[in-house]
Amino acid sequence: MARSISSFSVLEYFSESGGSKCGYCNRSSSSLSHGMWAHVMSAEDYQDLIDRGWRRSGKYVYKPTMHQTCCPQYTIRCHALDFLPNKTHKKVLKKMSKFLAKGDITKGLTDESTMDMNTLPDLLPVQDHLCPDLRDPNISTKEGLQEPSEAIASNQATKTFFGSESKVQKKRTPHPGVGVDPARPLCRKAKDIRRERKRQKLLHGQPEGLKVEPRSSTPSATATASNPPTQHPQAVNRQSKLLEEFISDQGGPDASHHLEVKLVRSSPRSTEFEASFFDSIALYRRYQQAVHKDPLSKLSQQQFTRFLCDSPLEEEHRADGPSEGYGSFHEQFWLDGKLLAVGVLDILPRCLSSVYFYYDPDYSNLSLGVYSALREIALTKRMHHEATDIRHYYIGYYIHSCPKMRYKAQYRPADLLCPESYHWVQVEHCLPLLDKAKYSRFNTDLSAGDDDCPVSLDHVMVLYNRCAMPYNVYQQRWAHSKDEAEVREYASFVGQRCAERMLLYRG
Incomplete structure (x- = not known):
């Protein structure tokens, strides 16, 4: 036809x-x-x-x-359904919760401290989220600690000097017993019990927009024989607090600040987008001047429109698709009625793709780049309930030769795209290859080509x-x-x- x-x-x-x-x-x-x-x-x-x-x-x-x-740029995607926040992510989420509840901005991890991206090209800006490099090369094992046997001997000598040798020996000698009663359940920490109760509450009756994602046990369809699927480390820990739980804890009737998140279509422009257009461009100019040191003369309305508003993607709606439809959007963060940050996004048939992010530099201590990425992962999981093919969060390009761009590998489980076979390979297998050479073929099966x-x-x-x-x-x-x-x-x-x-x- x-x-x-x-x-x-x-x-x-x-x-x-x-x-x-x-x-x-x-x-x-x-x-x-x-x-x-x-x-x-x-x-x-x-x-x-x-x-x-x-x-x-x-x-x-x-x-x-x-x-x-x-500087080779590798497409990277995060498995949103299996994502669990790491320690740094949790700190950012808790910091935001504390700020909304008490109005307190504590000093800590900021976007600008490690993500000065003012050298990005004007025509091809490949900046998605201003997040820090979460890997700390300065972490090392502590030195100078006594060996266990030396510590016991030292402790024994000290107690003998004060005449308490017999008591120490008595404490170190266990009483005979029959062991653990198999009929009794294992003891659990109170915080684990509270987490489980909250998890069950979210699963059975959570508010709209905060749906908990079921765990995926199906291996990736893109796995190859040369790169067999393995269980991702973060997907094993079922006791870890879910991303949705952190977000649901934020705000409340007695909170000092109110954060509202809106998803508005940018192409074609929706009524909500038009109403906030000048707020958005004013925020963009402040961000570019403060973070990227761009002169105001380069930040025209035409440049903003061409860069962040114009999109070739058509508005599409399908019966089995997300309620928002497919195409280009701006996710707006409004703090007490004032525009705080904007994430530029594309909703596609199998993913949510991040394009750009900008924010109010006065709130850089809130680590808004990290926070917005976590919110976008949560959005991906929510959309999966309406469109089951949407399973991944695309973070743009991973650039191993640029230390400031390595933070993207910390949103795991994650894959990198092989530049020769176009097969997805788990990031854990790719990083050792990139440590040896900035350009690498990730698919170890040399006979595998472009399908x-x-x-x-x-x-x-x-x-x-x-x-x-x-x-x-x-x-x-x-x-x-x-x-x-x-x-x-x-x-x-x-x-x-x-x-x-x-x-x-x-x-």
Whole structure:
């Protein structure tokens, strides 16, 4: 059945040209990538593109040339359904709870302290969340402690000097007994009992928007024989407090501050988005000036709109999809009626994808970059109840050669995308390889290749003279063969499925 042009994604492809300045290592002409201008794009097409290493900045979609660029950028995703907050995440959540309850901002972990990202390129900003590097290289084992036997001997000598040797010996000699009564249940700590009660309460009657995610026991469909699925360490501890429990504890009728989180559609612009547009751009300017040291002259309304409001994604709604639909959104954090922070997001068929985040620099001590990422993971889990295919939280690019970007590997369980086979590999297997070389193939099966590699250009769809047609028809009718190498390169980067669904513009 014929399709109208309006039902296709329409893109212009730009082959790789001279390198640009890298926003991570500051080297000139060393950042290499391929790009496309997306006039319009479906959520399904963009989902397949980011699963092949592409990302968008406004309507510009780009893919780093991984084996040549100075700082390889690997697509990373978090398994939102199995995510459990670590110690640092819990501190951030508790800090926010304390602030909302008592109005107290304590000094501690801040976004700016370790995430000064003011060198990011203007045209291709790949900053998603200003979060700290959670790995602490200064942690080491304590030295100078006595061995257990030396400590006992020292303690024994001290007590003998004071005439209490007999008492020490008496304490060290256990009384005979029959052992643990098997008929009695094991003792449990009071805090574990309270956690279990609260967990059951959330499971059976939690408020809307704070649904607890059931644990997934199904291995990932993307696992390969060479990279067998293993049980993620964080998914084992069932006694750990859930992310939703921390969030549900925040606020209340007697709280000093009220935090309201709104998800508003940014493209096409909703009424709620239009009403808060000038608040949003004012907050963006304050953030860029304070955190990235950008001059006000560069922060025009046009630049803000092109960068964070324009999106090629169409608004889509499906019966089995999330209530908000698919497309581009702004998640707004309102503190006592004032805009505190904004997260730019894409809701796609299989994930929630983070694009950018900015906040009020006066509240940097709240670690809002970390906090927003945790809220977005919770949002992903909530959407999974409405659209079961949404299971992952995409955090943008992981850049191992840039220490400031390594924090993304701490949102686990997580996978990195193999740049050659486009298979997902657990981050624990990838990091040792990246410690040896900044570019690496993660799939250890060298025979595994690109499953979606195009074998023919006959079915690659192009748009010419406002008509959609296969590339071989375009060649026959208009005898254009000079662009065959470029079309073949485009098809190899987007994959056969996207090449057959999307329209490549031919001027």
